[in-house]
Amino acid sequence: MNTIHLHQLLPQVFAERTDIRSDIWNRDITLQRGKLYLVEAQSGTGKTSLCSYLYGQRSDYQGQITFDDTDIRTLTPSRWDHLRQHSLAILFQEMRLFPELTALENVQIKNRLTHFKTQEQIEEMFCRLHIHDKLNTPAAIMSLGQQQRVALIRAFCQPFHFLLADEPISHLDEDNAQLMAQLILSEARAQSAALILTSIGKHPNLPYDNHLRL
Amino acid sequence: MKTHTSPQPLVWRLLRAHISPLQLAAYTLANLVGIFIILLAFQLYRDLSPLLTQPDGIFSPQYLILNKHLTASDALGLGSDPTFSQDEIDDLRRQPFTLRIAPFTASRYDVTCTLSGQGLPPISTDMFFESVPDSFIDTDLTRWHFDPRQPVVPIILPRSYLTLYNFGFAQTHALPKVSENLATMINLNITLRGNHRQETLQGRVVGFTTRLNTILVPDDFIQWSNQRYTQDTDTPRPTRLILQTDNPADPQLAQYLDLHHYETADETATTSRAILILRLLTTLVIAVGTIVSLLSIYLLILSIHLLIQKNTQKIQTLRLLGHTARSLARPYQTLVILLNILVLILALALLISLRSHLLHQLQPLFPQTAPRSLLPTILLALLITLILTYINIRQIKNKIH
Numbered sequence A: 001m002n003t004i005h006l007h008q009l010l011p012q013v014f015a016e017r018t019d020i021r022s023d024i025w026n027r028d029i030t031l032q033r034g035k036l037y038l039v040e041a042q043s044g045t046g047k048t049s050l051c052s053y054l055y056g057q058r059s060d061y062q063g064q065i066t067f068d069d070t071d072i073r074t075l076t077p078s079r080w081d082h083l084r085q086h087s088l089a090i091l092f093q094e095m096r097l098f099p100e101l102t103a104l105e106n107v108q109i110k111n112r113l114t115h116f117k118t119q120e121q122i123e124e125m126f127c128r129l130h131i132h133d134k135l136n137t138p139a140a141i142m143s144l145g146q147q148q149r150v151a152l153i154r155a156f157c158q159p160f161h162f163l164l165a166d167e168p169i170s171h172l173d174e175d176n177a178q179l180m181a182q183l184i185l186s187e188a189r190a191q192s193a194a195l196i197l198t199s200i201g202k203h204p205n206l207p208y209d210n211h212l213r214l
Numbered sequence B: 001m002k003t004h005t006s007p008q009p010l011v012w013r014l015l016r017a018h019i020s021p022l023q024l025a026a027y028t029l030a031n032l033v034g035i036f037i038i039l040l041a042f043q044l045y046r047d048l049s050p051l052l053t054q055p056d057g058i059f060s061p062q063y064l065i066l067n068k069h070l071t072a073s074d075a076l077g078l079g080s081d082p083t084f085s086q087d088e089i090d091d092l093r094r095q096p097f098t099l100r101i102a103p104f105t106a107s108r109y110d111v112t113c114t115l116s117g118q119g120l121p122p123i124s125t126d127m128f129f130e131s132v133p134d135s136f137i138d139t140d141l142t143r144w145h146f147d148p149r150q151p152v153v154p155i156i157l158p159r160s161y162l163t164l165y166n167f168g169f170a171q172t173h174a175l176p177k178v179s180e181n182l183a184t185m186i187n188l189n190i191t192l193r194g195n196h197r198q199e200t201l202q203g204r205v206v207g208f209t210t211r212l213n214t215i216l217v218p219d220d221f222i223q224w225s226n227q228r229y230t231q232d233t234d235t236p237r238p239t240r241l242i243l244q245t246d247n248p249a250d251p252q253l254a255q256y257l258d259l260h261h262y263e264t265a266d267e268t269a270t271t272s273r274a275i276l277i278l279r280l281l282t283t284l285v286i287a288v289g290t291i292v293s294l295l296s297i298y299l300l301i302l303s304i305h306l307l308i309q310k311n312t313q314k315i316q317t318l319r320l321l322g323h324t325a326r327s328l329a330r331p332y333q334t335l336v337i338l339l340n341i342l343v344l345i346l347a348l349a350l351l352i353s354l355r356s357h358l359l360h361q362l363q364p365l366f367p368q369t370a371p372r373s374l375l376p377t378i379l380l381a382l383l384i385t386l387i388l389t390y391i392n393i394r395q396i397k398n399k400i401h
Helices: A047-054 A077-086 A103-114 A119-128 A144-155 A174-190 B007-015 B021-053 B086-094 B159-173 B219-229 B251-259 B267-310 B312-320 B325-362 B375-399
Strands: A003-011 A028-032 A036-040 A061-067 A088-091 A162-166 A194-199 A210-213 B063-068 B098-103 B110-116 B123-127 B152-158 B187-194 B197-209 B240-245 B262-264
Touching: A003 A047, A028 A194, A047 A061, A047 A162, A047 A194, A077 A088, A077 A103, A088 A144, A103 A119, A103 A144, A103 B007, A119 A144, A119 A174, A144 A162, A144 A174, A162 A174, A174 A194, B007 B312, B007 B325, B021 B267, B021 B325, B021 B375, B086 B098, B086 B240, B152 B159, B159 B197, B187 B219, B251 B262, B267 B312, B267 B325, B267 B375, B312 B325, B325 B375
Parallel strands: A036 A194, A036 A210, A088 A162, A162 A194, B152 B197
Antiparallel strands: A003 A028, A003 A061, B063 B240, B063 B262, B098 B240, B110 B123, B110 B187, B187 B197
């Protein structure tokens, strides 16, 4: 997957609004593989909706989204399964870890599906993000900042062409945010992937190709 | 540190949360009861119906045995003659429902039968013989003849005699029960007296009938013995006739018999009533079993629905992580498949043990029948399990998407 086109995309809830001034809604834009996009938004402007549309979770929008010229409304569930295993990675804003599983198991539940990373590589990422001591800690008793880092490692356990990161550092301090930014960049570069990172102000310092205001 | 385990257990650890062993046990039990009832009814119907419909082996159902209706005054010798006159026989012969008709020929001398052998006490009784033409007997005719040079008398006994012995006499006197097979191996000593002679011959039971309350011997034996042990050459008028008809249920026949006060052993009617009742009961029991099964399916459907409902969030997240709907449905499907197989095995095991117990109880009543095969019942059980499992699997598939 090399491009994502957004054609006159608009959440249905905004359909009646006339005051929309956005770089994304109601425009035609193309997101290219390999580039870094920062989507800056005020809360309530549809940032999470955008991620949900792109990840196939929701389709309450007007306009059209295409992946390499394929309208994503036409994708079958099994096609989505394939995309979520091979092309699209996501870091959910709400993390979506399984509280009853340990940090490592939360990562393995993805990696055993894709067999993309080795155990060593996974542990190395835990090390880089300074949560190596939490490998066997249940997610339920981890702090939000720690959970955010586990969720990121999980997102990396697959090949991807686009990485959606919905407020990835909202729960992190400056130092950890920087470590995370480095890891995101190296993983994205390693796969020649695009990064679509949303933020409501606080965002990691990366060489973005494009700033989009939602 | 945890290392490699297969991915399924991790997913299963998530999905099995909220599984209630109590609900599963309730389903298993309910389903077991339902399927067991269905299978038992089916198998018992199969086991019992041949006992009722079974051809007699001696007389086909086309043969009716006729006698005149006896009243109290007849017993005192005041009433009408209980014998059939030649005119009456001829009249019967002319009826459209009659294919063939023949009188019974009775022995006209004294007979004493002594039983001996295999651990039985010597039993001796007076009795009499009757015969019908050989062509009316549906049995192996090579054993149904009498040769004065090798005098062994083949005998057909009413089945009720054996039942009477087994359940009346043997039971109270702590004697061994005698199966039909065994009965054919017992030696009978038959002493014939008349015309200043007394001779003892060997007798052998060759079969049993439920259609006739008399002791039947071959016609050629009766002819021979009546000549030998009586001087009287007149044959007395018969008291019983055997009649072959193409349709025993012919209303004309029933009317004729009523009109002339003739009676017939109403075997066929009783049997068809018994069959009807058996069929009705079986249907009823199968219906109850089906309802119980349906309720148990409903219970499982509800349980699974609840289970999946409670795990919706996790299933959704797993779907978003790229787990296919099929792979998430599979553990639940495996669970119901295993449960249903467990139910199948338990139901069949219960059925087989209960049935062998029942057959053991029934065996003396119907010693001549081999038990019917269990295969159709096993196939039915498999079919029910397959249908059930299919419904369950579909339901799970529809819930996880």
